[in-house]
Amino acid sequence: GSAVNQDGASNGLTAPNGPSQQRVIRQALANAQVDAGEVDAVEAHGTGTTLGDPIEAQALLATYGKDRPEGRPLWLGSVKSNIGHTQAASGVTGVIKMVMALRHHALPATLHADTPSPHVDWATGDVRLLTEPVPWPADGRPRRAGVSSFGVSGTNVHLILEEAPAAQAPTAEGPTTGAPEEEEAPRTAALLDAGPVPWVVSGRGDAGLRGQAARLASFVRAAQQAAGEVDREWIAGVASGLAGRSALEQRAVVLGADVHELLADLDELAETGRPSPRRTTDPGVVFVFPGQGGQWIGMGRELLPACPVFADRLAECERALDPFVDWSLREVLSGGEREWLGRVDVVQPVLWAVMVSLAEVWR
Numbered sequence: 001g002s003a004v005n006q007d008g009a010s011n012g013l014t015a016p017n018g019p020s021q022q023r024v025i026r027q028a029l030a031n032a033q034v035d036a037g038e039v040d041a042v043e044a045h046g047t048g049t050t051l052g053d054p055i056e057a058q059a060l061l062a063t064y065g066k067d068r069p070e071g072r073p074l075w076l077g078s079v080k081s082n083i084g085h086t087q088a089a090s091g092v093t094g095v096i097k098m099v100m101a102l103r104h105h106a107l108p109a110t111l112h113a114d115t116p117s118p119h120v121d122w123a124t125g126d127v128r129l130l131t132e133p134v135p136w137p138a139d140g141r142p143r144r145a146g147v148s149s150f151g152v153s154g155t156n157v158h159l160i161l162e163e164a165p166a167a168q169a170p171t172a173e174g175p176t177t178g179a180p181e182e183e184e185a186p187r188t189a190a191l192l193d194a195g196p197v198p199w200v201v202s203g204r205g206d207a208g209l210r211g212q213a214a215r216l217a218s219f220v221r222a223a224q225q226a227a228g229e230v231d232r233e234w235i236a237g238v239a240s241g242l243a244g245r246s247a248l249e250q251r252a253v254v255l256g257a258d259v260h261e262l263l264a265d266l267d268e269l270a271e272t273g274r275p276s277p278r279r280t281t282d283p284g285v286v287f288v289f290p291g292q293g294g295q296w297i298g299m300g301r302e303l304l305p306a307c308p309v310f311a312d313r314l315a316e317c318e319r320a321l322d323p324f325v326d327w328s329l330r331e332v333l334s335g336g337e338r339e340w341l342g343r344v345d346v347v348q349p350v351l352w353a354v355m356v357s358l359a360e361v362w363r
Contacts, residue, residue, distance in 0.1 A: 001032025007154030014152055016052050021059035024156040025146070029063075032160035034144060036064045039074065039160065040136065041107050042146040043094040046078025047085055048112075054119040056148070057127070064146070065125015077110035077130035091149030091157060098145040102163045105143070107134045138163075196255040197232075197239050199262055202248040206273050209250040214270035216242075217263055230259050287362075289355040295347050300333045300354050303361075313360040317353035329353055 005024045007017040029036055042064060044056055057076070064074040079097040080086075086093045101107050110130045116122055136143055147159040201216060203209035220238070223230055235258070254275050256262030265275050303310045318329040325346075332340045332350055340346040 001028050001030070001034070001160040002158065003027035003031055004155065004157045007156070010154060013154070016055045016150055016156075017154065018055045018059045018062075020154070021056060021148075021150070021156055021158075022063050024158045025059065025063040025148075028146070028158040028160050032162075034160060034162075036066070037068050037072070038141070039064060039144045039146050040072070041075040041077070041098070041101070041130075042148065043098050044076055044078045045090070045094075045148045045150045046076075046080055046110075048078075048080065050117075050119065052150075054117055056150075057117065057120040057122075058124075061120070061122070061125035061127050065127045068126045073126040073128045075107050075130050075134055076127050077107065077113075079110075081111040081113060082108075091147070091159075094147040094149060095159065095161070098147055098161050101136065102143055102145065102161065105136045105138075107136050109133050196257050197235050197262070198243075199239055199254045199256075199266070200242045200245075200247070200251070201254065201266075201269065202245070202251040204248050205250055208248065209252060210270050210273050213252070213254075213266045217266040217270060220259060220263055220266070224259065232258075235259055235262065287355070287359045289359075290351060292344065292347055292351065295341060295351055297341065298335065300357070301335065304330075304333065307361060310357045310361050313357040314353055317356055321349055321353065325349065 003024050005020055005027070007020045010017040010020070025036075029039070042060055044053075044060065046053060046056065060074065060076060068074065079093055080090070083093070097108070107130055109132045113129050114131050116129055142165075143163045145161045147161065149157045149159075151157075199216070201209060201212050203212045220230070223234070227234075235256075252269055252275055254262055254265035254269060256265060269275050300310070300314070304314065305311070314329065314333075321329055327340070327346060329350065332346065333354070340350065
């Protein structure tokens, strides 16, 4: 969760405003849907000034320091004590620090902060300075941290970070794709089925495209020579990697069920600038669905009772959505829920269901 606000007409351009800082923290907590007591630490703006630091500390004491769980103070630090003020990068520097702290399960010390400022009434809340490194146990719940960054003009930003869920280890019964990274696995696994695999190639102009095809062919042949033969999993991994690259102006796709077909197409592309004609077949009709922007109150309402094909497919979509949503697809389309246009978590599944059902009608 995050929030941003502005001091407005306060006590000067460079002087921070405590009530505005409290408001931005409370708004960030509300947007994150967590209580202040569920946040373990805050990376403060903390520039080390005698004016700004006490104002910020009092805002943190008022928001995070109240009604905390027993034995769980808010830990407070500032990376500026370690590397100085990075100006426009100071906010992202604080984010980097807290992400690293989440990764290592430890809160690093703030240098030169051994003696708390006498200009802060520390007794008004349970907030402690990170004068030394502190272990950061999970205690059966996600670790969370706040990050503050304040601009010289009175702009205040506060961010709530939460550690990612622990990655589940693959089970003995589950399929293993051997993908090098977790996020690659679903995309690669989808390519492991029988049928042609697409390799996407692009370059800046015709010469760039042909050169890229030639380099890719050389890479594949080197892999073949090293391994003796490459399997379909390796082919799918290459396809996944190529699909993640930037798409330049001149593009081509080579298709092949095995590495020999793919190499033949790459050689043809490198020589002529076009894939092999034997792959140029009519793919038929392709439906492209909008992700957002095509929604309106009443869409599909008249089609539901009038077209059984549309209604049957929509019912199938509703059954697929039911385990994941707390709203009814039919009620949304029939006008029973009026607020759905403002919710992206409703708009996109509804558009998907309507377009899938329309595609079935057209088929």
